[in-house]
Amino acid sequence: MSNFKQKIGFKLTIAVCATALVTISIFACINIRSQRRNLLDEVERHAVQICEAVKSSTEYDMLLNEPHRVRETIKRMGNQQSIERIRIINKAGEITHSSDAEEVGKMVHKNEESCYACHSRDRPLEHLEMKERTRVFRHSPSGPRILGIINPIYNTPSCWTAACHAHPESQTVLGVFDVTMPLAAVDRDIARGQIAIAAFALSAILALSLILGILVKLWVDIPVQALLKATEHVAAGDLGYTIEEKSSDELGMLARSFNNMTRRLSEARLHLVQSDKLASLGRLAAGIAHEINNPLTGVLTYSSFLLKRSQDRPEEQADLQVIVRETIRCREIVKNLLDFARQSTPKKSAADINEIVGRAISVLDRQLTLSHVTLVRDLRPDLPLAVVDSNQIQQVLINLIVNAADAIGAKGGTITVRTAALRLPVSGVTHIRKAFCAKHHDLMDRDVKMGGKPAVRIKVRSEGREGFIHLNPMYGETTNIQGMSFDAAKGAQFLCPECSTSLMAEDRTCPSCKAPLFAFEAPPYGRMQICTSRTCGWRRWEAIDATAEKDFIELQVSDTGCGISKSDTQRIFDPFYSTKGAKGTGLGLSVVWGIIDNHEGTIDVTSEEGAGSTFVIRIPLKP
Amino acid sequence: MKRERDILVIDDEPIVTQGLMKICLAEDLTVDGEGAVSAALDRLTTTNYRLIICDVMMPGLNGFQFLAEVARRDIGTPVVMTTGYSTVENAVQSLRFGAVDIVPKPFTTDEMLAVIHRGLAYGRLRDGAPARPTNACAEPRPNGHRLGHISWVAVEPSGSALVGVCDMFVKTLGKVHGVELSEPGSEVVLSNAAAVIVADSSMRFSVMSPISGTILEVNPAVIGNPASIESNPYAEGWFYRVLPSDLEYDLRCLTKCEAPQGPSAPG
Numbered sequence: 081m082s083n084f085k086q087k088i089g090f091k092l093t094i095a096v097c098a099t100a101l102v103t104i105s106i107f108a109c110i111n112i113r114s115q116r117r118n119l120l121d122e123v124e125r126h127a128v129q130i131c132e133a134v135k136s137s138t139e140y141d142m143l144l145n146e147p148h149r150v151r152e153t154i155k156r157m158g159n160q161q162s163i164e165r166i167r168i169i170n171k172a173g174e175i176t177h178s179s180d181a182e183e184v185g186k187m188v189h190k191n192e193e194s195c196y197a198c199h200s201r202d203r204p205l206e207h208l209e210m211k212e213r214t215r216v217f218r219h220s221p222s223g224p225r226i227l228g229i230i231n232p233i234y235n236t237p238s239c240w241t242a243a244c245h246a247h248p249e250s251q252t253v254l255g256v257f258d259v260t261m262p263l264a265a266v267d268r269d270i271a272r273g274q275i276a277i278a279a280f281a282l283s284a285i286l287a288l289s290l291i292l293g294i295l296v297k298l299w300v301d302i303p304v305q306a307l308l309k310a311t312e313h314v315a316a317g318d319l320g321y322t323i324e325e326k327s328s329d330e331l332g333m334l335a336r337s338f339n340n341m342t343r344r345l346s347e348a349r350l351h352l353v354q355s356d357k358l359a360s361l362g363r364l365a366a367g368i369a370h371e372i373n374n375p376l377t378g379v380l381t382y383s384s385f386l387l388k389r390s391q392d393r394p395e396e397q398a399d400l401q402v403i404v405r406e407t408i409r410c411r412e413i414v415k416n417l418l419d420f421a422r423q424s425t426p427k428k429s430a431a432d433i434n435e436i437v438g439r440a441i442s443v444l445d446r447q448l449t450l451s452h453v454t455l456v457r458d459l460r461p462d463l464p465l466a467v468v469d470s471n472q473i474q475q476v477l478i479n480l481i482v483n484a485a486d487a488i489g490a491k492g493g494t495i496t497v498r499t500a501a502l503r504l505p506v507s508g509v510t511h512i513r514k515a516f517c518a519k520h521h522d523l524m525d526r527d528v529k530m531g532g533k534p535a536v537r538i539k540v541r542s543e544g545r546e547g548f549i550h551l552n553p554m555y556g557e558t559t560n561i562q563g564m565s566f567d568a569a570k571g572a573q574f575l576c577p578e579c580s581t582s583l584m585a586e587d588r589t590c591p592s593c594k595a596p597l598f599a600f601e602a603p604p605y606g607r608m609q610i611c612t613s614r615t616c617g618w619r620r621w622e623a624i625d626a627t628a629e630k631d632f633i634e635l636q637v638s639d640t641g642c643g644i645s646k647s648d649t650q651r652i653f654d655p656f657y658s659t660k661g662a663k664g665t666g667l668g669l670s671v672v673w674g675i676i677d678n679h680e681g682t683i684d685v686t687s688e689e690g691a692g693s694t695f696v697i698r699i700p701l702k703p
Numbered sequence: 704m705k706r707e708r709d710i711l712v713i714d715d716e717p718i719v720t721q722g723l724m725k726i727c728l729a730e731d732l733t734v735d736g737e738g739a740v741s742a743a744l745d746r747l748t749t750t751n752y753r754l755i756i757c758d759v760m761m762p763g764l765n766g767f768q769f770l771a772e773v774a775r776r777d778i779g780t781p782v783v784m785t786t787g788y789s790t791v792e793n794a795v796q797s798l799r800f801g802a803v804d805i806v807p808k809p810f811t812t813d814e815m816l817a818v819i820h821r822g823l824a825y826g827r828l829r830d831g832a833p834a835r836p837t838n839a840c841a842e843p844r845p846n847g848h849r850l851g852h853i854s855w856v857a858v859e860p861s862g863s864a865l866v867g868v869c870d871m872f873v874k875t876l877g878k879v880h881g882v883e884l885s886e887p888g889s890e891v892v893l894s895n896a897a898a899v900i901v902a903d904s905s906m907r908f909s910v911m912s913p914i915s916g917t918i919l920e921v922n923p924a925v926i927g928n929p930a931s932i933e934s935n936p937y938a939e940g941w942f943y944r945v946l947p948s949d950l951e952y953d954l955r956c957l958t959k960c961e962a963p964q965g966p967s968a969p970g
Contacts, residue, residue, distance in 0.1 A: 366788060369788060370760065370788045373788070373808040374716040374718065374787055374808065376808070376809035377719045377722065377810065378719060378722055378809075380809040380810065380811055381719075381722035381725070381809070381812055384813065385722070385726055385812045387812075388729075404811065415789075418788075428948075
């Protein structure tokens with residue numbers, strides 16, 4: 081892994097955590113602020129209530145002009161714990177009453193906290209809003225916060241009509257109540273709240289990060305790492321590597337697709353490598369055959385000559401017959417090798433596979449009995465006839481059974497030959513072999529090949545121009561068009577290159593993109609319809625779509641022998657690869673592979689070391 | 704005055720040459736052996752042979768070039784080819800260049816003797832005939848094609864093809880005693896042995912198939928009455944009705960039958 085910081089899991093976790101950090105922090109800040117304001121508001125309301133209580137409880141004594149009673153009330157109320165000080169300041173700025181007795185009679189400057197709210201402007205205010213009556217301050221910069229509240233004492237008729245005549249009628253404001261309250265307790269509460277919220281925010285961020293980290297690791301990081309590892313394996317050439325398909329999400333689907341892809345890739349590679357090997361084997365075999373046939377000619381002519389000349393010596397005759405017979409056998413082997421090397425196309429005819437199995441077994445019966453091998457036939461009785469080269473299939477069976485017997489060895493065991501019929505889907509293997517316009521002109525262009533097969537040639541008339549296009553004959557999921565550019569939307573016409581008969585299917589439009597369709601006869605599977613839009617690629621070949629499945633005959637040869645090691649299973653179909661040492665040529669299974677390939681069939685092997693192997697051959701019923 | 708000898712063997716492999724000479728000597732035939740085409744061509748300027756046996760693949764000039772040279776010099780000697788690499792191409796090419804037959808290696812003494820017998824008879828027959836039997840394929844029906852002078856095939860309108868043996872082949876083997884044919888359903892392959900004609904001399908002559916395919920039907924008349932091969936090899940004497948597997952290719956390898964020409968031709 082290149083860099084920890086470049087991992088997608090890390091990036092995702094960091095991104096989500098950063099977002100969580102920012103949002104939770106903002107949320108915590110707002111929360112702290114509002115809590116602070118709420119507490120302060122509560123204290124303020126409390127202060128205002130106290131103020132009003134003091135005011136109303138002293139008002140009557142004021143009117144009676146009994147200052148000592150006023151003083152006593154203020155003193156008692158001021159002793160309450162939640163109140164720092166209560167004082168009354170008159171219009172002139174003199175402290176007339178105070179819970180702190182020492183202050184009484186002192187003058188207060190206009191800039192003092194108590195006076196500032198009204199006297200900060202040029203002319204003193206006569207009316208003060210409720211909100212403006214409170215202020216928060218400190219006595220010293222490091223001291224506790226104090227909440228101050230002033231409550232103006234307005235002149236009322238009862239004031240100026242009182243017996244003492246202390247206040248004239250012209251006066252509006254007689255003085256102010258000034259109550260101060262310590263905020264230490266409230267500040268403690270606020271601090272506690274702040275700590276609690278911060279702690280909560282922090283733990284929320286941590287928990288969120290942790291959970292997200294784990295989930296990202298589980299759902300994204302680990303599957304992505306597995307995919308990455310798999311791509312590295314595949315890049316290094318290990319196409320047998322598969323990813324464990326655990327989840328059903330997009331990454332699980334990706335893993336499945338990946339496994340699918342590597343499987344197909346390895347099949348294609350096996351095929352390619354095998355074909356390549358067979359081609360070089362062909363050259364080699366041709367050389368060997370030529371070289372070997374000359375000495376064999378010597379052996380065969382001399383021995384058959386001797387045989388001819390020794391008719392009066394019967395004891396020599398028998399021996400010479402052996403030499404001649406065995407040399408003729410060699411001749412057949414070399415001939416078969418050459419035939420195989422030439423990859424002769426199978427001479428196919430409808431045959432009963434069960435019958436071929438019977439013939440192959442009858443060839444080997446004696447040999448198997450001698451080596452204590454029990455042969456079990458598990459043949460499906462009403463097997464449909466398959467179009468195969470019976471001789472080649474017999475050869476395949478003989479090779480497989482001989483191999484099985486060799487795997488069993490001297491200790492004895494069982495070989496089971498099983499036949500079955502099954503139906504499997506065909507995956508895009510059909511291609512257009514013939515194509516005709518309505519007037520039966522051939523549309524196939526044998527000079528232009530796409531994917532190694534003759535392409536379909538069609539004339540196109542589009543926007544006043546004429547030209548030719550070629551269609552890939554392979555019937556896959558989409559059309560592959562090469563050649564002249566055209567635009568279906570601008571009324572491109574598709575014509576027979578010979579007679580210019582329109583190939584347009586007037587009555588129908590593409591079910592996928594609504595563009596017009598063109599069509600031609602593609603025997604033996606009937607009409608093929610193709611969308612004229614180059615980008616759409618829709619096409620239909622109904623006879624093929626209908627036969628989405630193909631019938632196969634399955635042929636199994638299993639044994640109770642020594643099995644094949646996993647590393648060997650990759651190579652057993654290679655020419656000259658043999659585990660039998662001097663006993664084998666290493667050609668048997670490659671011959672089998674070649675024959676089955678020629679029959680468009682497949683061969684697979686499953687094996688357990690020490691328990692036996694099973695070869696499974698599937699041959700299409702019809703080629 | 705040229706020397707007269709029976710057989711010339713040309714093969715770059717001494718063991719093959721020696722073996723062939725041994726076989727011929729045992730049959731009281733005079734025989735010479737050569738290891739290369741050029742030496743053999745030199746020998747042909749001084750000696751007349753009744754039959755030449757020549758390998759296809761040799762260093763220097765090969766068997767095909769030898770055949771071409773024999774034709775160019777108008778040496779009338781019949782040539783039998785042998786090859787260690789018996790392919791359809793080699794067989795078709797040899798016969799097209801005028802070889803009487805081609806014998807794949809390795810061969811038994813009897814197999815070779817049968818071909819030698821036929822080669823010698825071929826030469827005798829031709830020497831006796833006023834015109835060269837180049838197209839001695841008295842093909843009575845259209846669409847007839849032949850593989851050398853060995854076997855013929857005629858495509859029927861149904862798509863199947865009749866296969867039989869050429870009259871030159873029959874005439875060179877002596878009196879027909881019997882015929883061994885394959886079973887219906889079995890395969891025949893172009894230029895591979897498809898039938899054996901047994902002569903009265905008990906020699907066995909294998910007939911190469913002119914076509915590849917599956918045998919649909921075996922002519923019962925020819926088994927019941929092998930003499931019909933001699934009397935009318937192109938009609939009643941047919942061997943097989945075959946379903947061709949690759950007719951187009953096979954026909955390209957064959958020679959089209961022409962109506963018999965010259966004074967010796969009937970009708």
